[in-house]
Amino acid sequence: MTGAQILIECLKREGVQVMFGYPGGAVLPIFDRLYDAPLRFILTRHEQGAAHAADGYARATGKVGVCIATSGPGAANLTTGIANAYMDSIPIVAITGQVRTLLIGNDAFQEADITGITRPITKHNYLVKDTKDLARIIREAFYIASTGRPGPVLIDIPVDVQQQDIEFIWPEEVDIRGYKPTYFGHPGQIKKAAKLIAQSKKPIIYAGGGIITSGAHHELKELAEKIQAPVTMTLMGLGGFPGTHGLSLGMLGMHGTAYANHAIMEADLIIAVGARFDDRVTGRLDVFAPHAKIVHIDIDPASISKNVSVDIPIVGDAKNVLGQLSEEIKEVPDTSVWLATVEAWKKKYPLQYKDDVKIKPQYVIEQIYEATGGEAIITTEVGQNQMWACQWYKYNHPRTFISSGGLGTMGFGFPAAMGAKIGCPQSLVFDIAGDGSIQMNIQELATCVSNKINVKVAILNNGYLGMVRQWQELFYKKRYSYTSLYNPDFVKLAESYGAAGIRVTKKEEVRPAIEKALSVDNTVFIDFHIEPEENVFPMVPAGEAINRMIGGMA
Amino acid sequence: MRHTISVLVENKFGVLARIAGLFSARGYNIASLSVSETLDPAISYLIMVVEAGDEKILEQIKKQLNKLIDVITVTDFTKKEHINRELILVKVKYSAKEETELEDILNKYVAKMIQHKGDVAIIEAVDEQEKIKRLLQDLDQFGIKELVRTGRVAMGY
Numbered sequence: 117m118t119g120a121q122i123l124i125e126c127l128k129r130e131g132v133q134v135m136f137g138y139p140g141g142a143v144l145p146i147f148d149r150l151y152d153a154p155l156r157f158i159l160t161r162h163e164q165g166a167a168h169a170a171d172g173y174a175r176a177t178g179k180v181g182v183c184i185a186t187s188g189p190g191a192a193n194l195t196t197g198i199a200n201a202y203m204d205s206i207p208i209v210a211i212t213g214q215v216r217t218l219l220i221g222n223d224a225f226q227e228a229d230i231t232g233i234t235r236p237i238t239k240h241n242y243l244v245k246d247t248k249d250l251a252r253i254i255r256e257a258f259y260i261a262s263t264g265r266p267g268p269v270l271i272d273i274p275v276d277v278q279q280q281d282i283e284f285i286w287p288e289e290v291d292i293r294g295y296k297p298t299y300f301g302h303p304g305q306i307k308k309a310a311k312l313i314a315q316s317k318k319p320i321i322y323a324g325g326g327i328i329t330s331g332a333h334h335e336l337k338e339l340a341e342k343i344q345a346p347v348t349m350t351l352m353g354l355g356g357f358p359g360t361h362g363l364s365l366g367m368l369g370m371h372g373t374a375y376a377n378h379a380i381m382e383a384d385l386i387i388a389v390g391a392r393f394d395d396r397v398t399g400r401l402d403v404f405a406p407h408a409k410i411v412h413i414d415i416d417p418a419s420i421s422k423n424v425s426v427d428i429p430i431v432g433d434a435k436n437v438l439g440q441l442s443e444e445i446k447e448v449p450d451t452s453v454w455l456a457t458v459e460a461w462k463k464k465y466p467l468q469y470k471d472d473v474k475i476k477p478q479y480v481i482e483q484i485y486e487a488t489g490g491e492a493i494i495t496t497e498v499g500q501n502q503m504w505a506c507q508w509y510k511y512n513h514p515r516t517f518i519s520s521g522g523l524g525t526m527g528f529g530f531p532a533a534m535g536a537k538i539g540c541p542q543s544l545v546f547d548i549a550g551d552g553s554i555q556m557n558i559q560e561l562a563t564c565v566s567n568k569i570n571v572k573v574a575i576l577n578n579g580y581l582g583m584v585r586q587w588q589e590l591f592y593k594k595r596y597s598y599t600s601l602y603n604p605d606f607v608k609l610a611e612s613y614g615a616a617g618i619r620v621t622k623k624e625e626v627r628p629a630i631e632k633a634l635s636v637d638n639t640v641f642i643d644f645h646i647e648p649e650e651n652v653f654p655m656v657p658a659g660e661a662i663n664r665m666i667g668g669m670a
Numbered sequence: 671m672r673h674t675i676s677v678l679v680e681n682k683f684g685v686l687a688r689i690a691g692l693f694s695a696r697g698y699n700i701a702s703l704s705v706s707e708t709l710d711p712a713i714s715y716l717i718m719v720v721e722a723g724d725e726k727i728l729e730q731i732k733k734q735l736n737k738l739i740d741v742i743t744v745t746d747f748t749k750k751e752h753i754n755r756e757l758i759l760v761k762v763k764y765s766a767k768e769e770t771e772l773e774d775i776l777n778k779y780v781a782k783m784i785q786h787k788g789d790v791a792i793i794e795a796v797d798e799q800e801k802i803k804r805l806l807q808d809l810d811q812f813g814i815k816e817l818v819r820t821g822r823v824a825m826g827y
Contacts, residue, residue, distance in 0.1 A: 235684075243684070260739060293742055294738070418730065418733035422730055
């Protein structure tokens with residue numbers, strides 16, 4: 117078999133059903149084999165779109181997303197998508213072509229040292245120098261991407277390695293001596309944590325993306341209900357605990373709910389699971405959660421005690437450890453007074469916005485929530501649209517909220533929606549976008565239409581890079597430096613690609629437009645002309661304690 | 671504080687770049703570095719000395735080192751019983767009448783003159799850091815023309 121045939125055979129054996137990518141000179145042997153390969157290939161219109169689509173596919177399905185690009189510029193265009201997957205621990209395998217082994221390092225046409233470029237943004241990467249290593253490397257790549265703390269793995273394959281004909285040997289086992297993730301929590305640590313929980317009066321569970329990665333949502337719910345602790349989620353954790361559950365406090369942090377932030381600051385015990393105390397969550401670190409002891413459960417030892425020092429570290433998979441913990445807890449704390457306090461905060465500081473005759477973005481999202489019965493997969497771009505989507509849509513199931521958390525990549529939501537829809541064809545997929553972000557990967561309209569990938573895009577069009585404008589309003593004396601946007605006619609633009617477009621300029625048109633978009637069997641852009649200077653509140657100014665919120669509350 | 675860290679790694683291309691990248695990305699300088707194969711040619715040993723301004727960052731770097739797929743084990747010798755040695759070659763200039771004086775100095779250390787041409791001698795010394803430092807101070811009077819050192823190697827019990 118040639119290297120290209122080996123690649124396709126390995127992908128098949130790894131269970132890969134779909135691949136996103138873009139051809140080019142250095143991947144021609146692979147594309148020749150893809151021509152009649154038993155997998156679905158989605159030709160995107162930009163390599164960045166392919167990487168984000170693979171990422172969205174992985175987030176929606178839990179499987180490894182696969183993307184492919186040619187050497188040099190093709191590979192370089194993947195990097196934003198790879199960095200995005202790296203920051204959010206998403207399993208993707210990126211395959212790149214490379215110039216012939218003899219030319220490597222010679223500044224050959226379309227040559228880039230992509231393993232060098234992606235070293236700090238991949239979990240691991242490979243330059244394949246010999247076809248006989250290819251099968252083992254692909255096997256390892258999928259294993260590394262999907263186990264432990266998942267992440268992107270890149271495989272760079274020179275043209276001659278793709279062409280060389282050798283005997284195919286499938287490695288049955290993967291054994292990497294330097295890579296042995298810990299999946300179960302240390303029993304001694306579990307005992308200590310159970311004791312702390314029993315002694316606590318004001319416990320709170322702080323749940324992150326690890327809940328979703330490990331499929332720990334049942335175990336999380338079981339623990340929260342058993343010990344009667346409120347649960348707050350990071351952006352990555354939304355959907356890990358039902359948003360409509362009585363114990364849910366929604367998201368915490370910079371644009372989290374006031375009650376979640378107050379609760380974490382007043383708690384005497386924080387049970388952090390699969391979360392990493394990111395600066396957008398903790399705010400000013402030295403005053404963060406001053407009364408709390410911290411139990412930190414994470415599969416990545418490097419995440420523990422990185423930002424805050426932890427009392428009881430437990431390294432392990434969230435699902436296993438939460439199960440172990442629930443089993444170990446014999447004595448549950450009495451949290452009735454604490455829950456009453458939290459309930460009072462919920463009443464006193466609810467999420468709110470001033471409704472108007474104009475179209476408020478929060479209203480649009482509420483209407484999408486109602487029209488979809490809370491059952492859609494929501495992807496977002498980055499900025500105000502993303503924060504409103506966190507606040508105003510309630511996520512009851514894991515893998516239904518897909519957003520660029522760590523890297524904050526504008527242009528992520530639309531291609532990610534595409535990937536999610538391909539992975540979950542039965543689900544309704546809605547990208548909540550801004551007029552700025554949507555233009556960063558708008559070329560993928562062609563991919564959607566030509567592949568009949570039916571996604572809906574709600575553009576919250578305020579004519580601004582809204583979040584940057586909000587910071588300029590609040591912290592830079594309203595000097596709106598280069599944040600006002602000239603935009604195309606999004607309706608005509610969608611139509612020119614063969615998609616449908618709806619413009620909404622009046623509040624009473626909001627719900628009918630959403631209903632219409634849902635009834636159309638096509639990709640739809642809904643261009644909502646929203647109140648231009650609406651802000652996302654509450655908000656914790658950068659570097660402030662997270663209970664020092666501004667806007668709309670105490 | 672100076673830390674001596676040893677890392678057992680897969681003997682593959684690119685591994686050193688991955689390790690160096692963890693330090694450079696955090697603005698950390700590696701003071702010395704020594705790399706070589708072990709008895710098993712598939713495994714290499716890397717011993718490095720780093721100046722850690724912030725122990726927490728160093729702790730983080732050690733955890734990140736452990737996360738690298740090609741890293742097998744990481745040992746920080748700083749708080750462990752261990753011996754360390756460094757080999758240096760030093761070129762000094764001396765006059766004939768200084769010869770005995772030079773020899774007296776060398777006899778105080780694990781050091782010897784391995785070559786001399788005219789008034790230039792190349793001296794080899796193997797010792798721990800403190801003694802190497804003193805030897806260099808003693809040799810300073812002759813005028814050190816050139817110095818190369820292997821970087822520290824260390825071994826625990």
